[in-house]
Amino acid sequence: MRIDLDIIANWVSPNSRVLDLGCGDGTLLAQLTQDKSIFGYGLEIDEDHINQCIDKDVNVIEHDLDERSLQNFADASFDTVIMTQALQTMRYPDLLLNEMLRIGKECIVTFPNFGHWRARLYLALQGKMPVSDFLPYEWYNTPNIHFCTFKDFEILCRQKNIKVLHRQVVTDNSIDQFGSQVLPNLFGETAIYHLS
Amino acid sequence: MTKPLPTDSVGIVQPKRHRFTEPLTLASGQTLEEYELVYETYGELNAAASNAILICHALSGHHHAAGFHSNDEKKPGWWDNYIGPGKPIDTSRFFVVSLNNLGGCHGSTGPTSINPKTGEVWGADFPRLRVRDWVHSQAKLADVLGIECWAAVIGGSLGGMQAMRWSLEYPNRLRHCVVIASAMKLSAQNIAFNETARQAITSDPDFKDGHYLKHNTYPKQGLAVARMIGHITYLSGDGMGEKFGRELKSGNFELGNEELVEFQIESYLKYQGEQFSGTFDANTYILMTRALDYFDLSREYENDPAKAFAEARCKYLVISFSSDWRFSPERSREIADALIAAQKPVVYAEIESSHGHDAFLVPNERYQQVFSRYLKRIEV
Secondary structure, three states, X not given: OOOHHHHHHHOOXXXXXXXXXXXXXXXXXXXXXXXXXXXXXXXXXXXXXXXHHHHOOOOEEEOOOOOOOOOOOOOOOEEEEEEEOOHHHOXXXXXXXXXXXXXXXXXXXXXXXXXXXXXXXHHHHHOOOOOOOOOOOOOOOOOOOOOEOHHHHHHHHHHOOOXXXXXXXXXXXXXXHHHHOOOHHHHOOEEEEEEO | OOOOOOOOXXXXXXXXXXXXXXXXXXXXXXXXXXXXXXXXXXXXXXXXXXXXXXXXXXXXXXOOOOOEOOOOOOOOOOOOOOEEOOOOEEOOOOEEEEEOOOOOOOOOOOOOOEXXXXXXXXXXXXXXXXXXXXXXXXXXXXXXXXXXXXXXXXXXXXXXXXHHHHHHHXXXXXXXXXXXOOOXXXXXXHHHHHHHHHHHHHOOHHHHHHOOOOOOOOOHHXXXXXXXXXXXXXXXXXXXXXXXXXXXXXXXXXXXXXXXOEEHHXXXXXXXXXXXXXXXXXXXXXXXXXXXXXOEOOOOOOOOHHHHHOOXXXXXXXXXXXXXXXXXXXXHHXXXXXXXXXXXXXXXXXXXXXXHHXXXXXXXXXXXXXXXXXXXXXXX
């Protein structure tokens, strides 16, 4: 599910410099390069993803975000630093957020909402950690080690004095879409935050 | 009976030679009045001359990078694993040029050539060379071959230094720069190894201050030890352990046995040293290791690599190997970081391998993938 890419593209200025942390197969950077003429780099750890980035002519740098710091990137050296669907897999998401805001003038972060009603229902009724098509892992093998809800994330932003420029909630069906307008933390599946 | 050549080989190749009569001013201030370069080419140059790739060799390399000189040749060129039809440097698409660098000992003008001024062998009097001198002489060769702009300049180790220097000296004459297992400058430890190797050569009584050919001697033992030192640093400790362990070549530790015990690794290193010293020139070894030591990409750019790379106009592929401690991944990451700071396009991959520095020569699935995919993206 990558419906968030179009929304992200709206928040990226043409001809700007973009750093994508955990850039995956390079789809987002390739799209931004084509549509917005951005100049970007992606950091990635997975071999197959790195290969796919090379095929797309994306500037990909092999980099383990958990093992290596981002100290090699200068302050405010990018217009936008992006991290899609990976913050919850990081060992120190809060410290990474600091780094993203140091390196980028603005940041865009997306993550799955653990406060979604289906996750809540699953835990409440089954008494087990939620497993779904979207989050298909068991608790012991999931790469998602730091789940949060929209509410959790916004509390962290307030603590860190991070300004939320935009928030967009993504849903994948009409019920959620309707519900998320009133109760985003209950009906939103994925959040996209634009921060500075 | 001659054996059939592998189908993914460039086949039988013939070295070529060009004599340059225009003087070449060297970084040292000296001038080479005339010189010869020996080179090989693989594949066909297209009409637009837009598919040419230059291979820059490392310390002990030469022009014979791929294919065979004859059906009887036991081993193909030194980078045959990566050059050929369908290989990463695909000779069905690219026209590949590989030369023996100036100062070499495989046919290009070097310490074993005759100094036209004296009529005698240059020996130790051959001018000291820097990486940039090689780059300038390679550019002259490109002129001769009608190549205005290389599709890519590619090199491993010392060859990677040449490739990087190309991108700064002739920014409009290459579109891609591939830097493998290299560094922007050597570490103190690296220089220390090189100096120990040089000492092994110069302290051989047959060295005769580098004029051994005049004295009809040869510092074979010194050069063999130099190679052994080098060879240890090209392998990883784990790789060496896997391959040789503490296996014995001869002798044993039984009580009462007086026969000398020789480990497999001893025998291997001796063999490597002997092979090498039989085919390589000691003065060339000294010259090449000095060029390595002197290289510092950003010396004249206020020691700021990002400032150096600001000159460049090409795209970069940087590759390192996990167990390479001579040119460690950290050194390659510094290259990638400098390129990012200079806002230059770069792909960086760190390949898992137990082969140490030598990994850039050895078949490796992931390395081949990254290398192939990158070169496939190059339009010709």
